[in-house]
Amino acid sequence: MSKIILVRHGDSQWDKENRFIGWTDVPLLEQRDALKHIGNVLLNNNTDIDLVVTSVLERSVVSAWTIMNSMYKSWIPEIHDWRLNPRHYGVIQGLTYQEALLKYPNINEINASWDKTANPILINDKSHPKYDRKYSNISPEHLPSVESLQNVYERVESSITEILLPVLMQNKNILIVAHRDSIRSILKYFQQLSNEYTINFNIHPGQAIVLEYDYNSGMSTQSVFK
Amino acid sequence: MRHGESVWNQLDKFTGWTDVELSAKGIQEAKVAGIALLENNLEFDLAYTSVLNRAIDTLHHVLEEGHMTWIPVIKDWHLNERHYGALQGKNKTESIDEFGEYQVKVWRRAFAIKPPLLSEYDSRYPANDARYRDVPLQDLPIGESLKDTLDRVYPYWESELKPAILSGKRLIIAAHGNSLRALVKFLENISDNKIIDIEIPTGNPLVYQLDEKTLKVLKKYYLVKKPSNNIFDQIKSALKLK
Numbered sequence: 001m002s003k004i005i006l007v008r009h010g011d012s013q014w015d016k017e018n019r020f021i022g023w024t025d026v027p028l029l030e031q032r033d034a035l036k037h038i039g040n041v042l043l044n045n046n047t048d049i050d051l052v053v054t055s056v057l058e059r060s061v062v063s064a065w066t067i068m069n070s071m072y073k074s075w076i077p078e079i080h081d082w083r084l085n086p087r088h089y090g091v092i093q094g095l096t097y098q099e100a101l102l103k104y105p106n107i108n109e110i111n112a113s114w115d116k117t118a119n120p121i122l123i124n125d126k127s128h129p130k131y132d133r134k135y136s137n138i139s140p141e142h143l144p145s146v147e148s149l150q151n152v153y154e155r156v157e158s159s160i161t162e163i164l165l166p167v168l169m170q171n172k173n174i175l176i177v178a179h180r181d182s183i184r185s186i187l188k189y190f191q192q193l194s195n196e197y198t199i200n201f202n203i204h205p206g207q208a209i210v211l212e213y214d215y216n217s218g219m220s221t222q223s224v225f226k
Numbered sequence: 227m228r229h230g231e232s233v234w235n236q237l238d239k240f241t242g243w244t245d246v247e248l249s250a251k252g253i254q255e256a257k258v259a260g261i262a263l264l265e266n267n268l269e270f271d272l273a274y275t276s277v278l279n280r281a282i283d284t285l286h287h288v289l290e291e292g293h294m295t296w297i298p299v300i301k302d303w304h305l306n307e308r309h310y311g312a313l314q315g316k317n318k319t320e321s322i323d324e325f326g327e328y329q330v331k332v333w334r335r336a337f338a339i340k341p342p343l344l345s346e347y348d349s350r351y352p353a354n355d356a357r358y359r360d361v362p363l364q365d366l367p368i369g370e371s372l373k374d375t376l377d378r379v380y381p382y383w384e385s386e387l388k389p390a391i392l393s394g395k396r397l398i399i400a401a402h403g404n405s406l407r408a409l410v411k412f413l414e415n416i417s418d419n420k421i422i423d424i425e426i427p428t429g430n431p432l433v434y435q436l437d438e439k440t441l442k443v444l445k446k447y448y449l450v451k452k453p454s455n456n457i458f459d460q461i462k463s464a465l466k467l468k
């Protein structure tokens with residue numbers, strides 16, 4: 001048996017303002033008690049962690065460091081993988097929910113769908129990931145201008161097969177600190193969730209979802225540490 | 227970069243492989259260094275650190291302040307501090323009372339003399355620690371001379387750091403007084419009897435600009451120009467404010 005522990009990053013200023021953040025790299029706020037709490041809970045449960053995986057966005061990486069530090073386990077190996085990034089929200093990145101709703105009345109429909117996207121940002125937009133040094137090793141045709149939840153799932157799946165499964169095969173435990181839609185995708189993969197269920201699944205700050213996973217049968221059971 | 231002050235620096239204890247935390251001052255030192263990197267537009271492709279909290283935490287604060295948290299971070303025990311054997315955890319005055327001033331001085335200043343070794347039944351024995359579980363037992367030290375530390379860092383320099391630099395990568399390395407001494411020795415070809423006199427200050431990034439092919443040192447400088455005990459002065463100087 002191995003464990004997959006899923007945690008959503010702590011709050012940034014844009015989370016507080018209820019903005020669509022997507023791939024915008026907004027820093028984590030100094031108030032990190034929810035993350036320290038998760039670290040303490042994992043420590044008190046004697047949860048052994050062999051690998052930490054995050055996205056390449058600062059709020060995810062620093063959230064992981066905060067948890068590891070409060071577990072006195074900063075030494076655990078860590079991998080930052082862009083495929084665990086949140087959904088790219090295209091032109092609505094940076095807008096508050098209210099602003100987005102005014103400009104794009106179909107926003108709720110997009111959010112509640114598996115394969116619909118917002119409008120893409122332009123390929124020569126200076127905020128396009130291809131201009132960001134952190135994606136310079138990735139071929140530009142893989143870098144999104146906008147994504148549906150399905151697009152997120154497809155790239156997360158490739159991260160699962162390439163990075164997670166070889167580690168899980170050795171009965172090791174992985175802590176993943178990522179974003180709402182990348183975590184939803186991981187849950188869908190391991191728990192065979194329907195698209196409908198995946199869209200509606202929510203993970204709350206200060207909460208760790210624990211999957212006990214049996215590599216041989218592919219079966220997993222889910223519980224929540226609070 | 228050498229980690230900032232730890233809680234044991236204040237107590238004047240032999241720390242070695244003991245996993246102590248940064249003091250509040252140590253955290254500030256790291257943050258100032260991160261701001262200085264950002265203000266000087268220094269970019270990195272890869273980060274290396276030891277498996278000890280005070281070095282990792284230093285790196286994390288530096289990368290966060292420098293907004294470079296996404297770069298790969300590699301933590302390796304070869305970059306750990308010198309293992310101080312059975313002296314670890316002892317206060318320096320206590321050690322002098324127990325072993326005599328001359329002996330303690332020899333352990334601290336001699337090149338190839340080992341401190342009293344740890345027994346494998348000691349709770350401080352590294353094999354009892356999960357972070358070393360993948361390290362072959364015969365490689366784990368129970369007390370090192372400075373020479374032993376250099377000998378342990380050398381293969382890591384050759385097999386990991388040097389190839390990374392030769393492939394064009396810019397590295398940031400957060401480590402310890404003695405593992406960094408080793409790197410300075412390899413970079414500058416410093417002799418065995420001179421290396422003991424090289425002191426690397428804490429919390430102040432030491433920048434080497436190297437020739438891509440020969441690794442010859444083209445330029446070497448400390449990033450924080452006027453280190454000060456006053457943290458506000460340091461921040462001002464890092465931000466180039468008046």
